Amino acid sequence: MTTRVWPRREFLWRLSQSALGSLILAQACDQVIPGQSKSTSVLVLGAGLSGLYTALLLEAKGLSVTVLEARDRVGGRIYTLTGIPGKPDVGGQIFTEKYHRLLNLANSLQVAVEPAKVSERKILLNIRGQAVLPQNWATSTANRLTKNEHSIIPSHLLAHYLRSYNILENATAWIKPNHFSLDIPLDKYLKTRGASTEALRLISCDSGSRTNSLKTTSTLWALRNDLRSKFPSKRLAHVRGGNSYLPEKMAAFLLSPVQTHKVVQAIYSNDVGVEVRCSDGSKYQADYAVVTLPFSVLRRVNITPPLQGLQAEAVQELPYTAVTQICLKIRAPFWENDGYPPKMWTDSLLESVLPIRDATGRIQSLVCWATGTRAKKLDALNLEAVKKLVISELSRVRPATTGNVEIERVVSWGNDPFSRGAYSYFAPGQIRRFQHQMAKPWQRIHFAGEHTAIATPGMESALESAERVTQEILERISDGSGLKNHLVY
Ligand SMILES: Cc1cc2nc3c(=O)[nH]c(=O)nc-3n(C[C@H](O)[C@H](O)[C@H](O)COP(=O)(O)OP(=O)(O)OC[C@H]3O[C@@H](n4cnc5c(N)ncnc54)[C@H](O)[C@@H]3O)c2cc1C
Structure with a gap:
C-alpha cells in the first residue's frame, strides 16, 4: 500500500500544477451531500480515456468512485496489439503537441511519449486497378x-x-x-x-x-x-510501447480498481440516486452516474425514466463510422520486388495499407484500413471469408504481395459490441438538432465521452469531456460553503 500512496500523491500534485488540471482540481466542492454523512458516490460507466480521467478527477476531490467496464481490459477505443510485431495501435493512434490534456496526463503519470514514426512520405496510389506514383498522377490514364x-x-x-x-x-x-x-x-x-x-x-x-x-x-x-x-501540427507523437499504456497507468492510479466484465444493461435514476444493473446480475448504487458509453452502445441500454426529446433521438441516431483493420504479417519484403513504396492509397476495398515500423524504422507488419461502406462489406462476412477476400484483393492491387503476406488479426470496430463504430460524427441537420442536447444531465445521470466534446478531436476530446462532466458534478454537489479546495492524497 505504501508503495502506491507516494506515486499517487506525486501524480495529483503534478496534475494540479498544470493550467487545466488546476482549473478542475481547484473547483469548490463539498464531498458530502447535505444531510448525509458519507462522501458523494459516483458510478462511472466505461473505462476508456473519458471514464478513467473522470474517475481520477472525482477521486482527487474525495468522491467515492466505482468504474464499471464491459471488457476484460481498460482503454476502450485505445488498443495496442502488443502481440503483433511493431505493436500497432488499432484504436487511437497519433496525438500532437495540441493535445494539452493528454500530454499533461502522460507527464503526470510518467508515461513516456515519443515522436511517431511518420517517415512514410512515399506512397503508391492504386486507382482503377493501376499502380501510379504521385508524381505521375496528373498524367496517368487512371486519372x-x-x-x-x-x-x-x-x-x-x-x-x-x-x-x-x-x-x-x-x-x-x-x-x-x-x-x-x-x-x-x-x-x-x-x-x-x-x-x-x-x-x-x-x-x-x-x-x-x-x-x-x-x-x-x-x-x-x-x-x-x-x-x-x-494548421498542421509540428509534432506527431504516441506513447512509447503503445498508447494502451496510458489508460492502464491511469487505471492503476485509481483508489478503487476498475470492475471489468461488467456489461451495463440498465440504469435507473430517481431523486436520491442511481442504480446500475449489469448482465451478470450485479447491481451498483450511487448518488450519481457518469455514462461514457458511445451512443451506438448506449442505445441498447435501458434507461429509466427514459431520456426525452432530442437527447433521446440523438442517442438513437448519432452515426458512428465503421472501421475495420486487417493486420498483416510480412513473410518477405514484397516492396523490394516491385520497387514501389510499401505504403498504399487505393480506391479498392482496402483503402489504405500502412507499414508499422519499430524504433529503428524497420517495417514489422502492415495494417490495412477499410472505412464506411467498405468496412461494412467486410463486417458482414465471417472471418475466413474476410481473410480470403483481403488476400485476393491485395494480390489484385499489389501482385507482389502474393504469397508474401498473411493475415494475423482482423479488428472490426463496427462489429465490436462495446463500441459499434470507431468514432461518432454528425449527419446533416444533426448538429443543429442534437449537439446542444447530447450531454445534458438527465436526472442523476451525466454524460461524457468523445461524442460530447466540442473544442478538441479524438483522444483529447475524451479528456475534454471528462473535465466538463467533472465540473458539472462538482458544481451540483457543492453547497457553496465549507469549501474543500484541497486534493485528497
Ligand atoms: C480506429 C481508430 C483510430 C483512431 N485514431 C485516433 C487518432 O489517431 N488520434 C486520436 O486522437 N484519436 C483517435 N481515435 C479516437 C480515440 O481513440 C477516441 O476518441 C477515444 O479513445 C474515445 O474515448 P472515450 O472514453 O470517449 O470512449 P471509449 O474509449 O469507447 O470508452 C467507452 C468505454 O465504455 C465501455 N463500454 C461500452 N459498452 C459498455 C457497457 N455496456 N457496459 C460497460 N462498459 C461499456 C467500452 O468498453 C469502453 O472502454 C481513433 C479511434 C479509432 C477506433
Whole structure:
C-alpha cells in the first residue's frame, strides 16, 4: 500500500500544477451531500480515456468512485496489439503537441511519449486497378478527374474543396447557429463547390473523411475537421510501447480498481440516486452516474425514466463510422520486388495499407484500413471469408504481395459490441438538432465521452469531456460553503 500512496500523491500534485488540471482540481466542492454523512458516490460507466480521467478527477476531490467496464481490459477505443510485431495501435493512434490534456496526463503519470514514426512520405496510389506514383498522377490514364482537379492527389481532394472556403473562425464555431446553414449533406456541398463525380468517388474512398459516406455527413462537421488539419501540427507523437499504456497507468492510479466484465444493461435514476444493473446480475448504487458509453452502445441500454426529446433521438441516431483493420504479417519484403513504396492509397476495398515500423524504422507488419461502406462489406462476412477476400484483393492491387503476406488479426470496430463504430460524427441537420442536447444531465445521470466534446478531436476530446462532466458534478454537489479546495492524497 505504501508503495502506491507516494506515486499517487506525486501524480495529483503534478496534475494540479498544470493550467487545466488546476482549473478542475481547484473547483469548490463539498464531498458530502447535505444531510448525509458519507462522501458523494459516483458510478462511472466505461473505462476508456473519458471514464478513467473522470474517475481520477472525482477521486482527487474525495468522491467515492466505482468504474464499471464491459471488457476484460481498460482503454476502450485505445488498443495496442502488443502481440503483433511493431505493436500497432488499432484504436487511437497519433496525438500532437495540441493535445494539452493528454500530454499533461502522460507527464503526470510518467508515461513516456515519443515522436511517431511518420517517415512514410512515399506512397503508391492504386486507382482503377493501376499502380501510379504521385508524381505521375496528373498524367496517368487512371486519372479521370476534371482539368481543374487533375493535379490533386486523391487524398488531398477533400481538403482542397473544404479549405478554399472554410468560414469557421475557430474550433468551437461549428456549434454556433450562424453556421447552421452549412449543416447540410457534404456530397451536395462539394458539388456546389465544383467537385466532379470522379472527385466525389475518390473522396468517398478516403478514410481521411472519417465518416461512413459523404451523403450522411454534415458539411459543418467536415469543416470542423478541416479547420483542425488546416494548421498542421509540428509534432506527431504516441506513447512509447503503445498508447494502451496510458489508460492502464491511469487505471492503476485509481483508489478503487476498475470492475471489468461488467456489461451495463440498465440504469435507473430517481431523486436520491442511481442504480446500475449489469448482465451478470450485479447491481451498483450511487448518488450519481457518469455514462461514457458511445451512443451506438448506449442505445441498447435501458434507461429509466427514459431520456426525452432530442437527447433521446440523438442517442438513437448519432452515426458512428465503421472501421475495420486487417493486420498483416510480412513473410518477405514484397516492396523490394516491385520497387514501389510499401505504403498504399487505393480506391479498392482496402483503402489504405500502412507499414508499422519499430524504433529503428524497420517495417514489422502492415495494417490495412477499410472505412464506411467498405468496412461494412467486410463486417458482414465471417472471418475466413474476410481473410480470403483481403488476400485476393491485395494480390489484385499489389501482385507482389502474393504469397508474401498473411493475415494475423482482423479488428472490426463496427462489429465490436462495446463500441459499434470507431468514432461518432454528425449527419446533416444533426448538429443543429442534437449537439446542444447530447450531454445534458438527465436526472442523476451525466454524460461524457468523445461524442460530447466540442473544442478538441479524438483522444483529447475524451479528456475534454471528462473535465466538463467533472465540473458539472462538482458544481451540483457543492453547497457553496465549507469549501474543500484541497486534493485528497
Ligand atoms: C480506429 C481508430 C483510430 C483512431 N485514431 C485516433 C487518432 O489517431 N488520434 C486520436 O486522437 N484519436 C483517435 N481515435 C479516437 C480515440 O481513440 C477516441 O476518441 C477515444 O479513445 C474515445 O474515448 P472515450 O472514453 O470517449 O470512449 P471509449 O474509449 O469507447 O470508452 C467507452 C468505454 O465504455 C465501455 N463500454 C461500452 N459498452 C459498455 C457497457 N455496456 N457496459 C460497460 N462498459 C461499456 C467500452 O468498453 C469502453 O472502454 C481513433 C479511434 C479509432 C477506433
